[in-house]
Amino acid sequence: MEAAIKINSEASKWEIRQKVWDYIEAKNLANFPRPVHNRIPNFKGADHACAHVSNLEIFHRTNEVKVDPDKPLEGARLAVLQAGKTLLVPTPRLRTGLLNKIVPPQGASRQDLRMCSTSQGVKEYSVPIGLDAKITVDLVVVGSVAVSEKGYRIGKGEGYSDMEYAMMASVGAVEDPVVVSIVHDCQVMDIPENLIESHDLAVDYILTPTRVIETKCIHPKPRGIIWAKLDTDMLEKIPILKKLRSLERRAGKDVTLGAGGVGWKRSRGGAGQGGERGPRPRAEALRAGGDRHCVPGRHPLGAPRQRAEEHSEGARSRAAEAKLAGGTAQGLPGLQRRAGRGGRPAGPGGPVRKREECTGRAGQDSEGWQEKKRPARTATEPRRRERKPGLRLAPLRKHAPPPVCCRCFAVMTHRKGRG
Structure with a gap:
């Protein structure tokens, strides 16, 4: 067939x-x-x-x-x-x-x-x-x-x-x-x-x-575990292998593990010997003689990160003070505000947002935002909305939808007229 x-x-x-x-x-x-x-x-x-x-x-x-x-x-x-x-x-x-x-x-x-x-x-x-x-x-x-x-x-x-x-x-x-x-x-x-x-x-x-x-297959079946095709990672993944290895070691068998774990060490996607997906950046970096955890554009795993000169002692505190004063943290790219959607340019002279002075909603910036503080309202001070003769103030409802006119379906204001 x-x-x-x-x-x-x-x-x-x-x-x-x-x-x-x-x-x-x-x-x-x-x-x-x-x-x-x-x-x-x-x-x-x-x-x-x-x-x-x-x-x-x-x-x-x-x-x-x-x-x-x-x-x-x-x-x-x-x-x-x-x-x-x-x-x-x-x-x-x-x-x-x-x-x-x-x-x-x-x-x-x-x-x-x-x-x-x-x-x-x-x-x-x-x-x-x-x-x-x-x-x-x-x-x-x-x-x-x-x-x-x-x-x-x-x-x-x-x-x-x-x-x-x-x-x-x-x-x-x-x-x-x-x-x-x-x-x-x-x-x-x-x-x-x-x-x-x-x-x-x-x-x-x-x-x-x-x-x-x-099939009448002549290919021999495995006679046991080939320890040279395993590594310590596989033993940690399958704990019962540790017990089997201990039993075979006592029986005098060779239980030396392989260096790379070729053969049985495979990922779900089929990686491993005989199941390669194709060239990958990490594999290319490894063949080039680099660290197995270091690929282009990635920091080596486990290696201590080098602190830049701009991130020396006291640099972050000085940058925070400069930010509160309305300036820009020069030399600290991580503390500068990037220009883009929803943000303002962070170059010299650019505005810096102050959370305590922002009057808009959280996460919403505008180009025309100005620094000004609204004085706090005292307990005896009335609401900051003008009462006009002949109008009454509708009670405030949190998260309530705006009223809609039953005739033209236009969104009405929160004030309602009498009569």
């Missing part, structure tokens, strides 16, 4: 993801949530594709199945629960642990099982499983953005599926399981082999709404 999306042999992982997401959106092939960018697409027909899981031979031979919590895999989670098998779901972003066991309520009906297979049900009916738990996972179901008939897989760019499999391999939860990916037919394409690395998870079966593809 000819691929719906053509991929250039020199395309990066990020470009492949963008093509798939754009194609699915353009052809309206996805259900909620939309848009599908930066997600595992919840494609139309996902339930039909998930129905093929129960037809696999490995499905009848296994008791424990690990299924990712993505929306299009909801039908696969339901099939596992209906078959009475143990459903294992990874902890979202591996914040508190590795796997969770979904335990439906006693005497659960089909509707209850369907609820347990949803994202809300995963939160309500999940029980954490420790790293020392004796489990054997023979079937792993993952979501993908793109797959190839050779078994190569590209996720959404965060690397969690690869990391979860490597962590399960490290604790002995998997030996040689069958990995299944459920996608739309348009997500099956030719992926360049040079994009696949040692930590990438390959798939054995591809399930689409119309096909069941056995």
Whole structure:
């Protein structure tokens, strides 16, 4: 079957993801949530594709199945629960642990099982499983953005599926399981082999709404965590990695971290090895030999800022005094008023606003504003509005709309005539 999306042999992982997401959106092939960018697409027909899981031979031979919590895999989670098998779901972003066991309520009906297979049900009916738990996972179901008939897989760019499999391999939860990916037919394409690395998870079966593809992939699956591809930032992001690293260090394994964290350290947008967005200012500055936090037009992160000579001891106090006296703070650009909309020029001789003398509303300046103070009204002094014979003063109402004439709809003044 000819691929719906053509991929250039020199395309990066990020470009492949963008093509798939754009194609699915353009052809309206996805259900909620939309848009599908930066997600595992919840494609139309996902339930039909998930129905093929129960037809696999490995499905009848296994008791424990690990299924990712993505929306299009909801039908696969339901099939596992209906078959009475143990459903294992990874902890979202591996914040508190590795796997969770979904335990439906006693005497659960089909509707209850369907609820347990949803994202809300995963939160309500999940029980954490420790790293020392004796489990054997023979079937792993993952979501993908793109797959190839050779078994190569590209996720959404965060690397969690690869990391979860490597962590399960490290604790002995998997030996040689069958990995299944459920996608739309348009997500099956030719992926360049040079994009696949040692930590990438390959798939054995591809399930689409119309096909069941056995890949017979020869790319080896990860046998554990490749610590050289991680750095301290990733350990802080996923605390459970610290515990795994401690266990492997005691076992005498090499747990030396890499300097740059290539491989698994990826951002949500797909940054990282194989997922570059293109040249960026920070990357250009880094390649030029500059500080990694210093890009053109930006102060280096963590470096002490040099105080200018004009900002020496007492300069700000002198500038404040000059401002109150009606002058301008020369030599202090930060204290001068910029010329622009709603402001006045701050050059020599330009007017300087005094908050205590302003008679207009806050934030409203005018070119014709003059410095004058209105004397404070005493308690016995009447209101500063002239009373004319034959007119009465309407009571003041705060924030009341102005009265409108019932005949001409003209806005009337606040004075009303008698009779």
